[in-house]
Amino acid sequence: MAEKKTKKETASKKKETPKAAVSAKTEKAPAVKAPATEQKKARVGVFICHCGTNIAGSVDIPDVQEYAKSLPNVAFADNYQYMCSTPGQSKIIAAIKENDLTGIVVAACSPRLHEPTFRTATKEGGLNPFRFEMANIREQGSWVHMHDREGATDKAKDAIRIAVAKASLLQDLVPKTVPVEHAAMVVGAGIAGMQAALDLANAGIKTYLIEKNPTIGGRMSQLDKTFPTLDCSQCILTPKMVDVGRAENIDLMTCAEVENVEGYIGNFDVTIRRKARGVLTPAEAEAKGIVGGGCNGCGDCEAVCPVIKPNPFEMGMKPRKAIYIYHPQVVPLIYTIDWDSCIKCGLCVEVCGEKKAIDLEMKDELVKVKVGTAILATGYDLFPIEKKEEWGYKKYENVVTSLEFERLICASGPTGGHLVRPSDGVTPKKVAFLLCAGSRDNTGVGKPYCSRFCCMYSLKHAHQIIEKIPGVQPYIFYMDIRSFGKMYEEFYYRIQDEGAKFMRGRVANVLEDPDTKNLLINAEDTLLNRPIKLEVDMVVLAAAVEPAAETDRTRKLFGVSRSMDGWLLEAHPKLNPCGTTTAGVFLAGVCQGPKDIPDTVASAEGAASAASIPIHKGEVELEPYFAQCIEEKCAGCGMCVNLCPYQALSLVEKEGRTVMQVTEAKCKGCGTCGGFCPGGAIWMQHFATPQIIAQIDAFLIGGAK
């Protein structure tokens, strides 16, 4: 925007304010006969916010206010310390009434933060709330030019001039009210998705819970104990899984994925692919007229199945058959066929007999449901830590990941809870835990962020081996210990007292002694400033976490963005952490960023509460940024119809002519059609061509350059 200028130049520009240029241009603006009311002469009020010293520290507020007063159509200008405060808003309300204003400009922070606040104030002053425009002079002004007062001041003037040009042409708009379907959807049934679904169901809302795996529970069902209380993960999880399975208002769909999403808040039409499980539930059997049939989980089929595969739930360390359940506590307790390994020998069908639960010809089904709101709770996967070759995962047998450790130490795991070395089944006496494995890593191979729960679970792991293996010595290699939660620091002290040895420094590499299969760790102790060489029996990598596979596909279906690091993006990190920029779609749990179980459950409860509000209200207002067809200009060519990514446009016959028609509830105001129409027949409400041209003119012609 504005380049740095001398004060003199700025002053001379001020004299020939853009008034003449802009008003001339504005007057010449194409007289598009839009679906709008006649405008009375524009009288714009400008309010400049100090934001304490956030803006005032870098922007000369009195100078900017004087400049604003000189702009065309500006009838009033004022400034205040905190415009979003009650007195700040009262200034707007009073000024509208006292000065007969037709439009409001607030020069402050980002519209993401306070546009709704100032729209409300505009409405309370008696104007249509869409007669408001925000000039961002904080995030895009003072904050990025904090050491250039003159430049920041000029840029603030530019931003205000452009906003005033638009505010002069703003029109009254009426949001569209649409009814909200009394149903919700939760995608992913880990602890986050289960909690959210239970909360919604308990609030009387019909909830579809969609889980891609054959059972619910997510990663938490793979854990042994949970920090800092050390209660058994399954013991606290299983009752919730059972509650979900029993809840009347929850329609649980396992082996299911979202295939397509259409619509908007209040009215999402979701297509779900129910993958062929190969096994009928009792209800499905009954629907097919098989009396007393369907799977009862007896396991006879598993016993006779000849195909043996690694069980992914046990991180491949235990076998499973081609017809399987992950573990005895699965919900629902229904067997599933792994089609990739089933040889269709039919032995299972034979042994299942009269229950007639197995259908080897079962096909995927597509199910369509309508929901008012949706929550994404798709969780995480471990980062493939073998990419960090220096730590020897998948190269040396006795280097395992933290999730493999969880299964090895768990009483229901592959070794019955006895921690043994994968190479020889011997109980290790020296175990090293390598923290930040692939996290806080700016090499381009790992992840730059902190995975947030690995410090704590590594402390837990150290405790678990001390508890189970007499004489064992855990070594914890760490960069910093992040024990930020309630009772977490106390847990850290406890593990220190129990005898774990802590070494501060990242491990350079891990090598293997080929004879003993012991591991040699090369590291640096940054506290003592000396290199360390340590031989241990086993290494556990606290691997980084990343969004679950398929997250990207799912988020795109729901129109949700992701942040630079790949996690799903919330609407605002502080003020709207559960919402997304797609109205009606919310986030819960780790899919948004690493969280331990308490934070995951809290975020799920927040998301459920937010998702239930529009449903309980029964209707929502849609922002009126729809495209409108100016019928007398439309040639009915239909070229815009296929361009619309939301299928909001169609051609209709009207008075003997073919013209385009917009389904307003489907239009997201993206502007694609408006920018394309060769005849200029599409009017984008609130972003209309004359408004945008006025902004460009204000920038180019009236600019300070």
Ligand code: FAD
């Ligand atoms: P997940 O548990 O990952 O659940 C996501 C669910 O969504 C899964 O069931 C998945 O199959 C499903 N899904 C994914 N994509 C789709 C899709 N596209 N469609 C449908 N379904 C989908 N935290 C603690 O507080 N205490 C501990 O002691 C502890 N120990 C841990 C130990 C280890 C080794 C690790 C790695 C983590 C540990 N954690 C611990 C963290 C804990 O695992 C998480 O906080 C918790 O599991 C997050 O739950 P979630 O529901 O967000 O995600």
Ligand code: SF4
């Ligand atoms: Fe700060 Fe925005 Fe409030 Fe002004 S309106 S005080 S810029 S937060």
Ligand code: SF4
């Ligand atoms: Fe279910 Fe039939 Fe297998 Fe028994 S034999 S677990 S009823 S599919």
Ligand code: SF4
């Ligand atoms: Fe196993 Fe498939 Fe044979 Fe059934 S048909 S026993 S699932 S291999």
Ligand code: SF4
């Ligand atoms: Fe490293 Fe601890 Fe952060 Fe995990 S939680 S990335 S181990 S600092």
Ligand code: SF4
């Ligand atoms: Fe009408 Fe323009 Fe669409 Fe053609 S592209 S149908 S002229 S609105």
Ligand code: SF4
């Ligand atoms: Fe479709 Fe046009 Fe609306 Fe975009 S602005 S959603 S292209 S109708």
